[in-house]
Amino acid sequence: MRRGVVLSIILSAVATLFLSARGPADFAFPLQANSVRLAVIGDMGTAEQPQIDVARQMVKARAGFPFEFVITLGDNIYTGSLPSDFEKAFAVPYKPLLDAGVLFYATLGNHDKTNERFYKPFNMNGANYYAYKKGHVRFFALDSNYMDPKQTAWIETQLREAGNGGWKICYFHHPLYSSARFHGPDADLRKVLEPLFVKYGVDVVLSGHDHVYERVRPQQGIYYFIEGASGSLRVGNLAPSAITAKGFDTDRTFMMIEIAGDDMYFQTTSRTGVAVDSGVIHRTIRPVVAGAVHPPASYGAGVLF
Amino acid sequence: MITKRWLRCRVMSGLVGLAICIVPARMLAGQGAPASKEQADDAAAFKEFSARVQEYVKLQKTVESSLPALKPTDLPEMIAAHQQALARKIREARPHAKPGDIFTPAACEAFRHASRAALQGPQAADSRAYMDRDAPTPTMPLAVNGIYPDTEPITAPSPALLAAFPPLPVEVAYRIVGRTLIVVDVESRLIVDIARRVLPPA
Numbered sequence: 001m002r003r004g005v006v007l008s009i010i011l012s013a014v015a016t017l018f019l020s021a022r023g024p025a026d027f028a029f030p031l032q033a034n035s036v037r038l039a040v041i042g043d044m045g046t047a048e049q050p051q052i053d054v055a056r057q058m059v060k061a062r063a064g065f066p067f068e069f070v071i072t073l074g075d076n077i078y079t080g081s082l083p084s085d086f087e088k089a090f091a092v093p094y095k096p097l098l099d100a101g102v103l104f105y106a107t108l109g110n111h112d113k114t115n116e117r118f119y120k121p122f123n124m125n126g127a128n129y130y131a132y133k134k135g136h137v138r139f140f141a142l143d144s145n146y147m148d149p150k151q152t153a154w155i156e157t158q159l160r161e162a163g164n165g166g167w168k169i170c171y172f173h174h175p176l177y178s179s180a181r182f183h184g185p186d187a188d189l190r191k192v193l194e195p196l197f198v199k200y201g202v203d204v205v206l207s208g209h210d211h212v213y214e215r216v217r218p219q220q221g222i223y224y225f226i227e228g229a230s231g232s233l234r235v236g237n238l239a240p241s242a243i244t245a246k247g248f249d250t251d252r253t254f255m256m257i258e259i260a261g262d263d264m265y266f267q268t269t270s271r272t273g274v275a276v277d278s279g280v281i282h283r284t285i286r287p288v289v290a291g292a293v294h295p296p297a298s299y300g301a302g303v304l305f
Numbered sequence: 306m307i308t309k310r311w312l313r314c315r316v317m318s319g320l321v322g323l324a325i326c327i328v329p330a331r332m333l334a335g336q337g338a339p340a341s342k343e344q345a346d347d348a349a350a351f352k353e354f355s356a357r358v359q360e361y362v363k364l365q366k367t368v369e370s371s372l373p374a375l376k377p378t379d380l381p382e383m384i385a386a387h388q389q390a391l392a393r394k395i396r397e398a399r400p401h402a403k404p405g406d407i408f409t410p411a412a413c414e415a416f417r418h419a420s421r422a423a424l425q426g427p428q429a430a431d432s433r434a435y436m437d438r439d440a441p442t443p444t445m446p447l448a449v450n451g452i453y454p455d456t457e458p459i460t461a462p463s464p465a466l467l468a469a470f471p472p473l474p475v476e477v478a479y480r481i482v483g484r485t486l487i488v489v490d491v492e493s494r495l496i497v498d499i500a501r502r503v504l505p506p507a
Binding site: 082086 | 375376377380381382384431461463467472492
């Protein structure tokens with residue numbers, strides 16, 4: 001037991017060393033040719049002024065850091081499912097980005113309507129969960145509202161087939177780790193997903209749901225981020241814990257990421273343009289082990305047919 | 306003296322003994338034949354439930370085929386119009402739909418048993434947490450053929466519960482409201498059926 005704790009502390013310390021010690025002030029994206037550049041927003045669809053402020057800050061930031069696409073971590077539209085809701089909570093705030101050809105790749109949160117998957121600007125193509133590739137980075141957008149055996153079988157197949165060739169980034173609404181008071185971690189979901197992420201070498205996991213920003217210390221070699229404050233905010237909701245590497249809960253935020261080779265540069269910016277976190281994650285290749293973690297999708301739990 | 310034949314006999318009788326012990330244990334654990342009448346009844350009830358869900362989906366697809374197909378669109382008006390038209394036509398196609406049409410009394414019992422089994426032990430708190438946080442108002446009005454309200458968040462059964470329930474076709478999904486389990490039509494957002502007091506009290 002004690003050996004396990006010591007080992008865990010050492011592993012955590014080693015993993016943390018991979019993060020650059022540079023503070024936000026002297027952080028700069030390398031802007032390398034052929035790098036993958038994106039922004040991350042979550043829990044943003046309030047249609048209120050703070051969301052619009054964050055969107056404006058994203059436009060401003062893009063002048064210096066030309067990200068090509070945005071991933072959303074769910075709760076894209078809180079207000080409803082009327083056409084006017086799509087307008088005021090998405091099309092209007094992000095119009096300058098949409099007009100500039102920036103693509104959005106959405107996931108669904110617990111406040112979203114499932115039919116949002118048919119909204120073309122969300123690039124979900126009618127699917128609740130999907131995968132795509134940008135350069136040497138594979139993205140897996142999951143539906144954490146409905147993690148049934150069918151979806152877990154799908155993600156396992158996707159991750160296995162992705163092999164070891166590049167970065168693997170998963171994103172979805174409910175966080176597996178969180179130090180926020182309101183929701184906290186989704187341990188039930190973690191039991192299903194974490195073994196797959198560890199086994200198939202997922203590098204980074206991004207979630208929302210808790211209306212704060214948190215960078216979690218690497219857990220079993222995986223970097224977890226919560227960005228659930230791009231529109232909604234729960235001021236003072238973060239209770240920094242042993243897993244917290246960095247947190248921010250006093251204003252709205254969004255993230256920017258550049259993946260160049262085996263390095264992922266990230267910066268989290270507040271709606272007033274202040275950099276609240278930044279760093280570099282170096283990817284370490286972990287071998288994919290043969291054999292399935294989950295049995296194929298089927299009826300479960302002792303129910304006989 | 307230990308002969309090869311004697312050794313072979315000992316090994317064989319050992320294996321047979323082991324098999325006699327293991328096979329019933331696996332059957333009792335639900336890996337083989339039903340271990341009790343309740344399990345057999347639940348299996349039959351779930352089978353009936355799945356068949357009724359399939360019947361609903363068949364009707365839904367027939368109704369939907371009469372509408373312009375919903376494809377990814379830039380126009381949210383198209384999405385809303387499709388949802389509303391589909392809901393209206395499904396209501397017309399099953400005007401007398403009522404609670405229990407899909408969740409038969411036997412199916413409700415089977416879901417109660419499955420929920421109780423999945424929500425006990427040290428893991429239960431995690432499943433509860435998944436379903437309780439930011440959940441829809443437990444007292445929100447629920448009616449078969451009514452629309453799941455826009456203003457309420459959605460909560461599905463936890464992954465552990467979803468693994469214990471019969472899988473659903475993509476056209477429909479389970480939702481949890483308090484202790485009530487409902488099946489919703491994903492595209493029309495109609496409540497297809499309601500089973501009350503399925504989840505054990507917290």
